[in-house]
Amino acid sequence: MNERILIVDDNKNNLRLLQNILEDEDFEIYATVDSTEVVDLAVKVKPSAILLDVMMPILDGFEVCSLLKQEPLARDIPVIIVTAKTETQDLKTAFDLGAFDYIKKPIDEIEVISRVKSALRFKAQQDKLTEMASRDGLTGLFNHALLIDLFEKELLKAKRNKSSLTFIMMDIDYFKKVNDNYGHLAGDLILKQVAEILTNSVRSSDIAGRYGGEEFGLVLPETNVSNACLVGEKIRSAVEENHFDIGNESIQITISIGIYSKEPEESIDSKEMIKRADEALYKAKTNGRNRVELG
Incomplete structure (x- = not known):
């Protein structure tokens, strides 16, 4: 173009x-x-x-x-x-x-x-x-600082256009066990492959970033709660079904997901949206992991 x-x-x-x-x-x-x-x-x-x-x-x-x-x-x-x-x-x-x-x-x-x-x-x-x-040096996704910066810009745009906006928090389940059992190089490999799954599961207009450690953040512009749930479930299912090759072994992992969607007329700041998505993620963890919960 x-x-x-x-x-x-x-x-x-x-x-x-x-x-x-x-x-x-x-x-x-x-x-x-x-x-x-x-x-x-x-x-x-x-x-x-x-x-x-x-x-x-x-x-x-x-x-x-x-x-x-x-x-x-x-x-x-x-x-x-x-x-x-x-x-x-x-x-x-x-x-x-x-x-x-x-x-x-x-x-x-x-x-x-x-x-x-x-x-x-x-x-x-x-x-x-x-x-x-x-960019995060390991996964190639946006780093924490830029993820938040881009999220805040999308929030300004959503408020101006009176459109929906979703923030998703994701965390790899039992990731410490992966590091303990297979080593940190294996953990790094899994983080990179999960990042690839995220990238392949969203639109080009969506924003995927490494929030920190084994946590990922996803910003979905013009996405309401029902569509956000479809995206979350798509990612959860793709991670669960993927076989991660670690040396001569192939292992499977799961991911827990928390979602918060801002309605078009709703007034809320980025910190509160992240907090509510994080609370939904905690709910997914306490309710058994490998699931999607709403904030």
């Missing part, structure tokens, strides 16, 4: 000119003349870069840039200020607010292409570094 670029300019001629330049480079363009809708549009479209005019009614480019950097779902998008105001103080203001670069007016085609591609290279590098730092 082509990179998405969001262009913001109240002058339709400038907007059309920038759009034509970037479409010729095979970018997918989204455009608006309304500065008040930029943040919502950025969250919805998820562009790889934003070209932002400075002189606009209601909210100027500096104010919009500041709002973008305050929005968790948009703050990492490179913002390129488009301006005829190239005085040092104006540029300092833009960079202090978090802008990545600027393009001078009148618009020059080569400059536009060069600066946009520079911003995209920077974002690709940052995304790669973030990805490397955000």
Whole structure:
């Protein structure tokens, strides 16, 4: 899929000119003349870069840039200020607010292409570094910190869109016995294989992470309680039926699962959702393990 670029300019001629330049480079363009809708549009479209005019009614480019950097779902998008105001103080203001670069007016085609591609290279590098730092070294799933960060972002989105959201806590049953009987290398192998089962059991839009130790967390956007139970049971069954090869032996394990689903109109924070999913997990453990329980 082509990179998405969001262009913001109240002058339709400038907007059309920038759009034509970037479409010729095979970018997918989204455009608006309304500065008040930029943040919502950025969250919805998820562009790889934003070209932002400075002189606009209601909210100027500096104010919009500041709002973008305050929005968790948009703050990492490179913002390129488009301006005829190239005085040092104006540029300092833009960079202090978090802008990545600027393009001078009148618009020059080569400059536009060069600066946009520079911003995209920077974002690709940052995304790669973030990805490397955000993965659990053993399982390849998101680590605890990023799992929670992404969960909180999905919760903001769910509240904005008034949609359902589910958090699932999972724990491998009797994992200490596996380590005691077969060694920690065997335990590591099982953790990696369970992670593969999780990845293969969910949608690309779902978020799977290693919560800690033998615990895993799963975030299911736009998923109500009935669908969450289907996902939980699918994972539980897949783990139970899988044969884990440990050296010359093949063993079977089980997993206990706790689920909490937020209804569209419900007001709840991430910590409380995790707490309720954890309580449901504890209920699954006390009720015999290898089962799915609701919080």
